[in-house]
Amino acid sequence: MSSKIRVGIIGTGNIGTDLLMKVQRSKFLECTIFSGRNLASSGMSKAAAMGVRLSDEGIDIIVREPDLCDIVFDATSAKSHLAHASILEQLGKFVIDMTPAKIGVLCVPEVNLEEAIGSRNVNMITCGGQASIPIAYAISKVHSEIDYIETVSTISSRSAGPGTRINIDEYIEATEKGLKLFCGVSHAKAMINLNPANPAIDMQTTVLVELKNPDIENILVEIEKMVSKIQRYVPGYKLIVKPTFDNGKLLTTVRVQGLGDYLPKFAGNLDIINCAAIEVAEHFAHKKLAKV
Amino acid sequence: MKKMIQDDIQRSIQGLSSTFGSLKGKVILITGGTGFVGAWVARSLVWLNDELNFDCSIIILTRNPKKLEELDPDLYGRSDISFIKSDIRSLHDLPQDINYIIHSAANPDNRVHMSDPVNTMDVIAIGTKAIMDAASRLSDIKGIVYLSSGQVYGDAPGNGAAISENSQGYLLKKGINSIYPEAKRYSEALCLAYRSLYKLPVTIVRPFSFIGPYQELNKPWAINSFMQEALNGQPIRILGNGKPKRSYLYATDMAAWLLAILANGKDGEVYNLGSSEEVSLLEVANEINSIISIPVDIIVKNNNTLESNFIPSLDYIHTQLGVKENFTFKEALLHTIKWNVNKQGSNDE
Amino acid sequence: MDNLEVSLYDVTLRDGSHAIRHQLNVDQIATYAKLADSAGVGVVEVGHGIGLGASSLQIGKSLLSDEQMLTTARENLKHSLLGIHVVPGYATISRDISKAIDCGVDVIRIATQCTEADTSEQHISYVRGTGRRVFGGLMMSHMISPEMLVQEALKMESYGAEGITILDSAGTFLPADVEKRIGLLVDSLKVPVGFHGHNNLGMAIANSLSAVKAGATIIDGSISGFGGGAGNASIELLAAVFSMEGYKTGVDLYKLLDAADIAEKLFSVLPKITSSSIVSGMSGVVSVFSKPVARVAEIYNVDPRDIYFELGRLGAIAGQEDLIVEVAQALAIKDFR
Structure with a gap:
């Protein structure tokens, strides 16, 4: 057998x-x-x-x-x-x-x-969803009062094929649906940038939320826990901007480098x-x- | 509408059908059979079967037979039409009893050429090779018609003259505009290579512009945009000065001429396929307005001063195959608009 | 034959949004829309700085919703067309564009990074189908060669764009750069060509003039240059200079000059060329980063000019505001060492 x-x-x-x-x-x-x-x-x-x-x-x-x-x-x-x-x-x-x-x-x-x-x-969901939702989820665990989350992903232009390009609206709609569902927020916004820089940039995603009194310490603990879990299957998943608070806005960024199997390493979004x-x-x- | 279409097919085909004897009882493969050209050829063959007992078997090669069901359910459900469901690029073997092939698979929508240029080239180049390879192993192949493109002539000639098959063509622009025509040009050469090596009876057709029922109005060509705007009650917007001239062959004439090429075209030859009745874009807009019930504004934006004509010379096909235009531009447009108005009406219900 | 008509495309109420952190209010929109309309500009573009659907924590939340901004402008325009700027990846057809059309928008410019024109196919085709006027925009147009720029413009033309504007989003072009690009575009496209300048290097007017001499017929400008970074080409200056050179813009110069005087009070801050914006222009970094870079430089106590050069090296594009924080943090650590 x-x-x-x-x-x-x-x-x-x-x-x-x-x-x-x-x-x-x-x-x-x-x-x-x-x-x-x-x-x-x-x-x-x-x-x-x-x-x-x-x-x-x-x-x-x-x-x-x-x-x-x-x-x-x-x-x-x-x-x-x-x-x-x-x-x-x-x-x-x-x-x-x-x-x-x-x-x-x-x-x-x-x-x-x-x-x-x-x-x-x-x-x-989507590549941006897989990168951002875990982080957004970690933040929402600490601050259940959050009602709006947004994410912005930047990917290398070369990692987006004709299918993705023609259907960019589908990507946004699916990512937003995932954010709302997992983080229990009623509003979410997903944005995507295609960056043509050469050499190709690695995929990165930023999660932003509006907060009054952020518990930065606990947010960081939850995010780091999440990052290490994800690193088990995506070794190139890294927190590059720790939760940073300014003017009522909390922001944190992860970068995703791929394994480089069939897809190149910079296509961490697809990986x-x-x-x-x-x-x-x-x-x-x-x-x-x-x-x- | 059914009656109009049947009548139109008859009008286009009746003068020619006596020369179509060689097609009787034969098996005919149409690649791209769910496209505008392919489906119209199928419709005309079916008419020959129904009205003149031609007893042709039609095989349509397509990735998605259901597309024909949506487009034209009458055609989809017939017993004399069967399907091969395949991507043309991975086609290996064809049924041995095929006698004729009309190879019309390729998306003519230039938006697709722009957004997915690699795939566009792939389908044209690799797809044509796959068909020719499979055809070279058929035991009784009598004729293959390859639908290339009028665009292989490159930019329209500066003097506005009609373009003959012998025209050397003008150099294509570098870059993305040349992807589709260059792929077509490569495929023409490939057809001739198979003809040379395996003596395949290949005839090349260079289509220009067509109109008729079943053509989607959201295609990015001027006449389609004009009709769409007019039928939506919006002003017709002519981006240039309205002076460039085009010509449009009506769908049933197009199909009848293709059958004439299939039955009687000489292999190794090239035939232009289109209409010789020149109309300027402004005339097109005015004609549309004269047909629709509530005329719309026509805005000539004069964004450029281009006056290029893109008109085929049809001397060769007229004399060699005895075909003629049975529909004036005005009639062709009238029937096309009627069909679309009817379709709009049934969608609204 | 010289085409002596130039259409002025007024981006005050869109690009200007960057200059005041997207805090355009109803009074400003209503007042300015009325002024521009009576001066006779071709199009009045309205919205968040990055366009429809872009109000966000990342780029900045706008004071008013897209709908409020558009409705306000609509009520105050009689002759000029109401325009919006749409970037695929930020705005979607079902969430944003269809609503904007319901608000009575006349002209929709679908703009992409200069290398990503194919992300606009769905949006341009959709707008064409609705019968509204649709233009294409290629942003950060300095990032690729003039020849490649033409290829991308041809894509937008094939989708149905009725005009293509290239945007010097970083204010980095010199007149010869503009002349070369516009000339090639005019030769290659069947639709009108436009230019959108930024004034980082003080070249916005010179570049716009160079564009029309090369055949561009749509020129973007904003009142007293009210726009992102060092601002745009001043629309009243454009009108003046074009009339001196014999181009017809169809605007009433006096009314536009009056509008400029009023705008000074209406918008309170008018952009100027600063040391940062010069560096931003030199390094090819998008002008609209000026406010966030200034803010982040202060927080992390680093030289904003270093941030610009590093962002330029990384090839940052608008929408990557998150990168500013990353770069500043890295610079702060380096300085500390």
């Missing part, structure tokens, strides 16, 4: 290919199908070189051979995921949605991992969402294997 849980990845762009590399390194996961549309893409040839089974049929291969895998990563687009979700649900797959479709349980592993793996469709998704998949796999 195999001691690993089988994983399918739909979507063979940068996200899908990087996920594949992380899956193949995992003790609990193995990729049994890597499916997209274009066998000539560079992600496909990377996967072929790794000896992974390929398909150009997208989701249809899993419909035809449902026993191929238990977990499905959907790394296509929000629009495609809306069509995929019900199909995968009928097939009884555990789905980890990498798109901003936001129809499943929104998940930030350090906050609601258990809830997420109890569901059948987990949404990874963190993939690392978080792997965390969810591994936890699901671990539980499932323990039951057997």
